[in-house]
Amino acid sequence: MAGYFELKTAKDGQTYWNLKAGNHETILTSEMYTTRVAAENGMESVRNNCTDENRYDRREQTNGKPYFVLKAGNGQEIGRSEAYESTASMENGIQSVTTNGTTTETKDKTDSAQAA
Numbered sequence: 001m002a003g004y005f006e007l008k009t010a011k012d013g014q015t016y017w018n019l020k021a022g023n024h025e026t027i028l029t030s031e032m033y034t035t036r037v038a039a040e041n042g043m044e045s046v047r048n049n050c051t052d053e054n055r056y057d058r059r060e061q062t063n064g065k066p067y068f069v070l071k072a073g074n075g076q077e078i079g080r081s082e083a084y085e086s087t088a089s090m091e092n093g094i095q096s097v098t099t100n101g102t103t104t105e106t107k108d109k110t111d112s113a114q115a116a
Contacts, residue, residue: 003100
């Protein structure tokens with residue numbers, strides 16, 4: 001099964017998305033957006049940047065666990081991963097975003113979709 005974006009509404013009413021792998025595990029999470037259109041633009045930015053190795057910023061939390069950030073060409077953060085137990089696991093996560101990030105499938109789980 002291919003990956004997909006899941007568009008959601010936060011408790012404060014803002015919109016965000018998760019990129020999910022084919023096994024339904026979240027592999028990348030966005031920032032909070034004030035509008036749905038802005039969140040959709042963020043998903044498009046993932047599609048445009050996820051296959052460029054130079055767009056991944058590998059980082060380490062204060063507890064030593066690795067994670068990564070996907071950035072746009074202008075350096076702005078598009079999304080970030082969870083913390084991983086090892087560098088190898090983080091690299092697998094990057095590969096998963098590279099593979100699944102070009103998907104056009106979106107599952108709408110926003111409040112407006114739930115009300116419909």
